[in-house]
Amino acid sequence: MRDYVRGLLAPVERKNGWQLAEWAGHRDPAGLQHLLNGARWDADAVRDDVRHYVAERLGPGGVLIIDDTGFIKKGTTSAGVGRQ
Numbered sequence: 001m002r003d004y005v006r007g008l009l010a011p012v013e014r015k016n017g018w019q020l021a022e023w024a025g026h027r028d029p030a031g032l033q034h035l036l037n038g039a040r041w042d043a044d045a046v047r048d049d050v051r052h053y054v055a056e057r058l059g060p061g062g063v064l065i066i067d068d069t070g071f072i073k074k075g076t077t078s079a080g081v082g083r084q
Contacts, residue, residue: 004032 007020017029054064
Protein backbone atom coordinates (compact mmCIF):
# COMPACT_ATOMS: atom_id res chain seq x y z
CA MET A 1 0.00 0.00 0.00
CA ARG A 2 2.81 2.40 0.88
CA ASP A 3 4.49 1.87 -2.50
CA TYR A 4 1.20 2.44 -4.30
CA VAL A 5 0.46 5.74 -2.53
CA ARG A 6 4.03 6.95 -2.94
CA GLY A 7 3.84 6.06 -6.62
CA LEU A 8 0.65 8.08 -7.03
CA LEU A 9 2.35 11.07 -5.43
CA ALA A 10 5.60 10.61 -7.37
CA PRO A 11 6.47 12.33 -10.64
CA VAL A 12 5.60 9.21 -12.66
CA GLU A 13 4.54 10.09 -16.20
CA ARG A 14 1.62 7.62 -16.34
CA LYS A 15 -0.03 6.22 -13.23
CA ASN A 16 -0.63 2.66 -14.45
CA GLY A 17 0.27 -0.59 -12.70
CA TRP A 18 3.45 -1.27 -14.63
CA GLN A 19 4.91 2.20 -14.21
CA LEU A 20 3.99 2.46 -10.52
CA ALA A 21 5.50 -0.98 -9.88
CA GLU A 22 8.64 -0.07 -11.81
CA TRP A 23 8.99 3.20 -9.92
CA ALA A 24 8.63 1.33 -6.60
CA GLY A 25 11.24 -1.25 -7.63
CA HIS A 26 8.86 -4.19 -8.02
CA ARG A 27 9.54 -6.95 -10.55
CA ASP A 28 6.00 -6.72 -11.97
CA PRO A 29 2.68 -5.06 -11.07
CA ALA A 30 1.09 -8.23 -9.59
CA GLY A 31 1.30 -6.99 -6.01
CA LEU A 32 -0.22 -3.61 -6.78
CA GLN A 33 -2.93 -5.23 -8.90
CA HIS A 34 -3.78 -7.61 -6.07
CA LEU A 35 -4.01 -4.66 -3.67
CA LEU A 36 -6.45 -2.86 -5.95
CA ASN A 37 -8.47 -5.81 -7.29
CA GLY A 38 -8.32 -8.72 -4.88
CA ALA A 39 -7.22 -7.71 -1.40
CA ARG A 40 -9.85 -7.71 1.33
CA TRP A 41 -9.76 -4.83 3.77
CA ASP A 42 -12.04 -2.99 6.15
CA ALA A 43 -12.58 0.67 5.28
CA ASP A 44 -13.50 1.54 8.88
CA ALA A 45 -10.30 -0.04 10.19
CA VAL A 46 -8.23 1.85 7.60
CA ARG A 47 -9.92 5.11 8.59
CA ASP A 48 -9.20 4.44 12.26
CA ASP A 49 -5.56 3.60 11.51
CA VAL A 50 -5.10 6.80 9.49
CA ARG A 51 -6.79 8.86 12.20
CA HIS A 52 -4.49 7.35 14.84
CA TYR A 53 -1.39 7.91 12.66
CA VAL A 54 -2.24 11.57 11.99
CA ALA A 55 -3.14 12.28 15.63
CA GLU A 56 0.14 10.71 16.73
CA ARG A 57 2.17 12.88 14.33
CA LEU A 58 0.33 16.17 14.92
CA GLY A 59 -0.01 15.86 18.70
CA PRO A 60 -2.97 16.83 20.90
CA GLY A 61 -3.26 20.42 19.65
CA GLY A 62 -2.34 19.74 16.04
CA VAL A 63 -4.38 20.90 13.07
CA LEU A 64 -4.22 19.37 9.58
CA ILE A 65 -5.17 21.73 6.74
CA ILE A 66 -5.46 20.50 3.18
CA ASP A 67 -5.57 23.36 0.69
CA ASP A 68 -6.09 22.58 -2.99
CA THR A 69 -6.67 26.19 -4.11
CA GLY A 70 -3.20 26.36 -5.70
CA PHE A 71 -3.84 23.69 -8.31
CA ILE A 72 -3.86 24.88 -11.91
CA LYS A 73 -7.31 24.44 -13.45
CA LYS A 74 -7.73 22.71 -16.83
CA GLY A 75 -9.66 23.97 -19.82
CA THR A 76 -9.82 27.22 -21.72
CA THR A 77 -13.45 28.31 -21.68
CA SER A 78 -14.85 27.11 -18.37
CA ALA A 79 -15.39 29.42 -15.42
CA GLY A 80 -12.45 29.45 -13.05
CA VAL A 81 -9.86 28.04 -15.46
CA GLY A 82 -7.08 30.32 -14.28
CA ARG A 83 -4.84 29.78 -11.29
CA GLN A 84 -6.81 30.40 -8.14
